[in-house]
Amino acid sequence: MEWHTVAGVLSRLGVDTSGCRPSPKKQVMISCPLAPWFHKGDEDTRPSLSVRYGLTPVRWKCFACGEHGKLYELVESFATLAEDADLRTFAGQLMESDVLTLRQEFEERDEAMATWTFDREPVPMLSPEALDPFPSVWHVPQALNYLRDRRVTRAAINAFGLRWDDYKERILFPVTRADGGVVGAVGRIVWPDHELPYFNYFGFESGQWLGGLANLTDRRRLLVVEGFFDLLRVWPWAQELGADVVCSWTSRLSPTHKEFLTGADKTVWIWYDGDTAGNTGWTEAHDLEPRTYGLRRCQLPEGVDPGSLKRSQFENLYKKMEERHE
Numbered sequence: 001m002e003w004h005t006v007a008g009v010l011s012r013l014g015v016d017t018s019g020c021r022p023s024p025k026k027q028v029m030i031s032c033p034l035a036p037w038f039h040k041g042d043e044d045t046r047p048s049l050s051v052r053y054g055l056t057p058v059r060w061k062c063f064a065c066g067e068h069g070k071l072y073e074l075v076e077s078f079a080t081l082a083e084d085a086d087l088r089t090f091a092g093q094l095m096e097s098d099v100l101t102l103r104q105e106f107e108e109r110d111e112a113m114a115t116w117t118f119d120r121e122p123v124p125m126l127s128p129e130a131l132d133p134f135p136s137v138w139h140v141p142q143a144l145n146y147l148r149d150r151r152v153t154r155a156a157i158n159a160f161g162l163r164w165d166d167y168k169e170r171i172l173f174p175v176t177r178a179d180g181g182v183v184g185a186v187g188r189i190v191w192p193d194h195e196l197p198y199f200n201y202f203g204f205e206s207g208q209w210l211g212g213l214a215n216l217t218d219r220r221r222l223l224v225v226e227g228f229f230d231l232l233r234v235w236p237w238a239q240e241l242g243a244d245v246v247c248s249w250t251s252r253l254s255p256t257h258k259e260f261l262t263g264a265d266k267t268v269w270i271w272y273d274g275d276t277a278g279n280t281g282w283t284e285a286h287d288l289e290p291r292t293y294g295l296r297r298c299q300l301p302e303g304v305d306p307g308s309l310k311r312s313q314f315e316n317l318y319k320k321m322e323e324r325h326e
């Protein structure tokens with residue numbers, strides 16, 4: 001949404017937006033209009049509320065009172081909280097307004113989740129020919145044998161478009177944007193006990209992007225696992241149980257990873273390995289503003305990683321989490 005549209009909505013609710021200008025990051029700070037209800041003082045002089053109007057739907061968050069949500073929900077707050085009856089009525093009408101398409105925006109939420117829009121520039125795509133030197137694993141018996149041993153399903157091979165690097169003898173996992181554009185690749189060697197089993201292609205760095213974004217749906221839960229083999233393993237089962245899966249390559253979430261996960265509008269379940277690194281990763285994940293979407297950890301038994309789970313074990317752990325948290 002353009003800033004002038006958002007400012008129009010806010011000013012009709014009596015919010016002063018006169019000092020605010022559109023920014024390249026499509027984010028502006030305003031005084032929190034919910035201050036009379038949620039702040040200690042009646043006024044927010046800082047200003048503390050960030051509006052990210054480049055997102056679909058538009059989102060806001062107040063760093064003073066912690067209230068947050070979509071633009072529609074801010075208007076809704078006025079419709080219920082305002083002391084002035086006229087203002088309440090007006091906010092109610094505004095919510096129904098076709099002109100501002102707020103209702104529509106709210107209903108398009110699920111669609112927005114699937115496209116996963118952020119207020120950041122997408123990482124540059126590689127040229128469409130970048131993966132041409134690497135054939136599909138379907139043509140390479142050596143690769144297929146390895147994938148069969150790791151119990152990766154045909155569906156997962158196809159969904160993530162696995163390829164083969166004959167020179168380095170690695171299985172390639174293309175790293176994609178949500179729109180399918182390739183931004184890099186991570187390769188896993190097929191020999192056991194290799195010192196450096198993983199190799200990043202095309203200058204890709206693991207902190208730049210999550211793995212598996214092109215296969216996101218509007219499922220309400222999102223599992224975050226460490227490696228792409230964990231992802232390949234649990235993805236088919238998770239889909240059936242109502243969850244998408246992404247991998248963060250290691251048990252450390254980078255600021256970019258965190259930004260993505262915060263914008264995901266899903267319940268995020270961290271499924272890191274049950275080891276020291278997994279525990280550290282989980283501790284660090286905590287500053288991910290749990291209120292935004294709900295953040296949970298699946299505590300795996302010591303020494304267990306999602307890639308080594310049997311289907312029944314995965315389902316048991318998943319259902320336990322569901323019972324505990326939903």
Ligand SMILES: [Zn+2]
Nearest residue numbers: 032062064065
């Ligand atoms: Zn506030």
